[in-house]
Amino acid sequence: MKAAAIHTSRDTETKQALFSKKGGELKLSGPALVELLRAVLDKGKPFRFRAKGFSMSPFIKDNDVITVFPLTDASIRSGDVVAFIRPEMKKLVIHRVVWRKGEYFHIKGDNIPHTDELIPETNILGRIVRVERNGKEVFFGLGPERFLIALLVRMRIFPALLPFLWGLVRPVVKKRLS
Numbered sequence: 001m002k003a004a005a006i007h008t009s010r011d012t013e014t015k016q017a018l019f020s021k022k023g024g025e026l027k028l029s030g031p032a033l034v035e036l037l038r039a040v041l042d043k044g045k046p047f048r049f050r051a052k053g054f055s056m057s058p059f060i061k062d063n064d065v066i067t068v069f070p071l072t073d074a075s076i077r078s079g080d081v082v083a084f085i086r087p088e089m090k091k092l093v094i095h096r097v098v099w100r101k102g103e104y105f106h107i108k109g110d111n112i113p114h115t116d117e118l119i120p121e122t123n124i125l126g127r128i129v130r131v132e133r134n135g136k137e138v139f140f141g142l143g144p145e146r147f148l149i150a151l152l153v154r155m156r157i158f159p160a161l162l163p164f165l166w167g168l169v170r171p172v173v174k175k176r177l178s
Helices: 030-042 148-152 158-177
Strands: 003-006 047-052 067-071 079-088 091-101 105-107 116-120 124-133 136-138
Touching: 030 067, 030 091, 079 105, 091 148, 105 136, 105 148, 136 158
Parallel strands: none
Antiparallel strands: 003 047, 047 067, 067 124, 079 091, 079 124, 091 105, 105 116, 124 136
16 A cells, blocks of 8 residues: 555644644655655654555555655554555555564555565554544454454465455445444
């Protein structure tokens, strides 16, 4: 999932947007978005922006607003959805950690067949803690079920099981969104 425009960046005490333009969103991408994301996370604040792409579908869809929280002392675990810099392209990506190998992580989009290369821990900027779709919070994919999703993704059977699993989960998700 590619990162796209910043939606807002909120301090936890206030609902004011730190970065916005009158009447809409501030459009940032590439190095400018990464620089702003790093600056906000380095101050210990969460960063919200609109995601672009389909690699994390159905849990994060194109145009969902995601919140990235700075990394804390808690280690990154299998199943966590993280924002990281892809080393060869210096590009911001949002994908799921499927397993750890020393100081490196195998990270993969839920809806794509291949894993990203080994990503060094230093390239991981933050953990996704919230997903909003059409103004409502999406809960599924970031809770305890993330461990099972990571296992199925690691086994490379998640995309094949997705239609079946989504048929089971969709009524629950729709009920929460309504």
